[in-house]
Amino acid sequence: EVQLVESGGGLVQPGRSLRLSCAASGFTFDNYAMNWVRQAPGKGLEWVSGISWNSISREYADSVQGRFTISRDNAKNSVYLQMNSLREEDTALYYCVRVFGGTHFDYWGQGTLVTVSS
Amino acid sequence: IVLTQSPDTLSLSPGERATLSCRASQSIDSFYLAWYQQTPGQTPRLLISGASSRATGIPDRFSGSGSGTDFTLTISRLEPEDFAVYYCQHYGMARFTFGPGTKVEIK
Numbered sequence: 001e002v003q004l005v006e007s008g009g010g011l012v013q014p015g016r017s018l019r020l021s022c023a024a025s026g027f028t029f030d031n032y033a034m035n036w037v038r039q040a041p042g043k044g045l046e047w048v049s050g051i052s053w054n055s056i057s058r059e060y061a062d063s064v065q066g067r068f069t070i071s072r073d074n075a076k077n078s079v080y081l082q083m084n085s086l087r088e089e090d091t092a093l094y095y096c097v098r099v100f101g102g103t104h105f106d107y108w109g110q111g112t113l114v115t116v117s118s
Numbered sequence: 119i120v121l122t123q124s125p126d127t128l129s130l131s132p133g134e135r136a137t138l139s140c141r142a143s144q145s146i147d148s149f150y151l152a153w154y155q156q157t158p159g160q161t162p163r164l165l166i167s168g169a170s171s172r173a174t175g176i177p178d179r180f181s182g183s184g185s186g187t188d189f190t191l192t193i194s195r196l197e198p199e200d201f202a203v204y205y206c207q208h209y210g211m212a213r214f215t216f217g218p219g220t221k222v223e224i225k
Contacts, residue, residue, distance in 0.1 A: 044219045045156075045207075047216065050212075104164060104167045108161045
């Protein structure tokens with residue numbers, strides 16, 4: 001059974017940093033690109049960042065470019081999101097998602113909540 | 119690519135047919151168009167990929183169609199569990215884009 005379990009969310013002040021983790025199981029992790037998608041309270045879905053299976057390709061939404069860094073450790077079946085210079089508008093539930101066929105997300109974690117507030 | 123969904127909200131009764139629209143700001147390859155369902159408090163679930171291919175375990179009352187700039191998700195007969203928010207999604211130029219969603223609510 002495919003499982004994606006996020007961790008690392010919490011309450012943080014504006015300007016500070018947070019690192020999210022996603023532990024994957026139930027599939028051959030290094031065969032898949034992985035992404036992060038977020039959802040602000042009561043709002044829609046927003047793609048945040050993605051990383052290829054071999055970490056060569058890393059992409060970011062304009063809203064987080066230069067502040068967030070995605071990485072992965074295939075030996076640990078994990079993907080990470082380092083979030084720096086956090087803003088109140090980064091407040092959201094952050095989902096770890098698996099990419100299938102390079103075109104869509106077939107598995108989603110339950111999400112980890114990030115709240116940026118003073 | 120900007121995705122626009124209409125209507126914002128669709129008020130229907132169980133058993134009725136739901137037709138949801140997703141429009142792209144320019145022509146896209148249907149291979150890169152997907153639909154998701156999100157029920158309240160739940161994680162989004164993949165319904166359709168490649169504009170018309172149902173994901174594993176998705177009932178056949180859900181169908182997708184369209185090409186170019188106009189895509190449609192149809193629910194032939196609404197079941198109580200189908201009342202949810204539906205998002206279309208596109209992949210292109212190394213990034214993913216979601217539409218704003220259509221809420222299907224009980225009339």
